[in-house]
Amino acid sequence: MELATCPACRSALPKKPSKKTKCASCGEFIFVRDGHLMTAKEIEQERIARIRVNDIHYLGFSEEQFRAKEKAITEATGHRPAFVDVIIVLVEERASELLGQEDSTAKFINLRAIYTSASDILKREGRDPRPMKRLGHLYEAKLLRKIGFKRLAFQVPDGSCEQCAALSGKTYSPDEMVSFLESLQGDDPGLCCCYINEANQQ
Numbered sequence: 001m002e003l004a005t006c007p008a009c010r011s012a013l014p015k016k017p018s019k020k021t022k023c024a025s026c027g028e029f030i031f032v033r034d035g036h037l038m039t040a041k042e043i044e045q046e047r048i049a050r051i052r053v054n055d056i057h058y059l060g061f062s063e064e065q066f067r068a069k070e071k072a073i074t075e076a077t078g079h080r081p082a083f084v085d086v087i088i089v090l091v092e093e094r095a096s097e098l099l100g101q102e103d104s105t106a107k108f109i110n111l112r113a114i115y116t117s118a119s120d121i122l123k124r125e126g127r128d129p130r131p132m133k134r135l136g137h138l139y140e141a142k143l144l145r146k147i148g149f150k151r152l153a154f155q156v157p158d159g160s161c162e163q164c165a166a167l168s169g170k171t172y173s174p175d176e177m178v179s180f181l182e183s184l185q186g187d188d189p190g191l192c193c194c195y196i197n198e199a200n201q202q
């Protein structure tokens, strides 16, 4: 007979459950995943861990790179960093490598991608995504300038925040757009909902 214990309180169970049950000792729900008994908290932790592995790949890093950086930060500071703080360091290092390259469309595409992806992750992790989002926009503008677009505008989807909505309708030369984006900081327009595109020809 297979012995089983409650994953929450460790008390012995009369038999190993095959589906969600409530522990008679502690009253916690016991979930069954691939034959393993888990608490609701463990299920949630596993879900977050899966999302974070996806985030690491989404940014173009490997889990090994993530773990090596996490270890280096832990050794340097004496504390294990939060997931998102490791991500920020990886992104900043990748961005500084890219910034060292000669200007090219590939360089701007890669910078836009890494900053925009990182801002999505920061938002989900409860951090302010705007500084990275703005950098994503900045390299988008530099990319469009390099490609040869003449007039740019913010495209503001329905339901955007007030700050983004206020940017609707204005058009910019690529140089003006780049200067505008470079001038933003702190609580300036978040540019959270909008994206940059070629202005409609009047």
Ligand SMILES: [Zn+2]
Pocket: 006, 007, 008, 009, 010, 011, 023, 024, 025, 026, 027, 028
């Ligand atoms: Zn229990």
Ligand SMILES: [Zn+2]
Pocket: 160, 161, 162, 163, 164, 165, 190, 191, 192, 193, 194
């Ligand atoms: Zn917005």
